[in-house]
Amino acid sequence: MSVLIDRDQGIASPALVPADGDLARDHAGAELNIGLINNMPDTALKATERQFMKLLQAAAGPRRIRFHCFSLPSVTRSPEAKWHVESEYSDLSDLKRERFDGLIVTGAEPAAPELDQEPYWRDLTELVDWARTNTRSTIWSCLAAHAAVLHLDRIERQRLPAKCHGIFDCATVTGDPLTRDAPAPLKVSHSRLNEVTEGDLTQAGYQVLTRSAQAGVDVFVRQYDSRFVFFQGHPEYDALSLQREYLRDVGRFLAREREAYPAFPVSYFDAATEEKLARFEKRARHQRHPALTNELPALTLRADIAAGSAAAALFRNWLQYLDTDAEAPLLAR
Incomplete structure (x- = not known):
């Protein structure tokens, strides 16, 4: 190219x-x-x-x-x-x-x-x-x-x-x-x-x-x-690069391709999104299945x-x- x-x-x-x-x-x-x-x-x-x-x-x-x-x-x-x-x-x-x-x-x-x-x-x-x-x-x-x-x-x-x-x-x-x-x-x-x-x-x-x-x-x-x-x-990286990586790693955890659940990126999602992701993580640890990715919450980035x-x-x-x-x-x- x-x-x-x-x-x-x-x-x-x-x-x-x-x-x-x-x-x-x-x-x-x-x-x-x-x-x-x-x-x-x-x-x-x-x-x-x-x-x-x-x-x-x-x-x-x-x-x-x-x-x-x-x-x-x-x-x-x-x-x-x-x-x-x-x-x-x-x-x-x-x-x-x-x-x-x-x-x-x-x-x-x-x-x-x-x-x-x-x-x-x-x-x-x-x-x-x-x-x-x-x-x-x-x-x-x-x-x-x-x-x-x-x-x-x-x-x-x-x-x-x-x-x-x-x-x-x-x-x-x-x-x-x-x-x-x-x-x-x-x-x-x-x-x-x-x-x-x-x-x-x-x-x-x-x-x-x-x-x-x-x-x-x-x-x-x-x-x-x-x-x-x-x-x-x-x-x-563009604004959504870290989000794509995070969602990829969540998907790998749910598919049992990785053992550790990923932490969300530092200073990236807004406070409300971090709270929703923390709740989703608890659910994912108990209902570990690839289909659960369809129920991930809407994500909002910090404004700054x-x-x-x-x-x-x-x-x-x-x-x-x-x-x-x-x-x-x-x-x-």
Whole structure:
């Protein structure tokens, strides 16, 4: 998949976005070439495409962005998702044939007890090594961030006592250009079972840009030939992403695909919804059956979650960095 993202172009779904052709020929001048390595689970595959396309479109301003979708071939997929990737995505081997200004690499649903035992580990680490010298900047999101720092500096992620799941207030730690004009606090979605700690990161030479009192490190960076940006959270999530994950996990509990009933996301649903969900949980524990999902209560989000505001600032500044850095020789940075 290769599309031209234009400021005034509507994006209803990836399938409706114009591909190479007349639109590209109607625009003159330089473009930013950005790749998305989308390794998200099948249920979130297309939503992730839309989220990043909309983010880049909103952040682009007058810039034009040539956007390419890839996925690691070693990520396990259902037949339907595999067909989507094979028919709509570019082959990963094409990545090394073009010059990319920036990459965005997402995590994948864990399948092994240790990251370096994942079936996609070799592909992912080869991508880390390639991106260090062949992009101006690469964003590593959530599990991909954990995998990258493990490969680069043997920083081990640590299991959390409970899932970090919700919207957390994050404060800026330094005056880095990436967080310029960002709202205070940044409200960022996190959804993970593990973390890398600030002490381990700073000892290895990483710079922490934002942190949360509850969720720990949020955004951190390290400069190689490429500027690597790491997200422990998911600033790209839309307003309903955490709700979809929560309902998925409730469904898995009722289907006996997981043993623990999921806690609802922190600072996400309004108080009345949390009360209704607590009552539903008691019922679900006594009447554990997949059909009970049809009786889940109506869900209302808090009015102050500020979905997308943090991502808008971060990605606007990231594109500014790519644009400003475009004239510099790649190996001189």
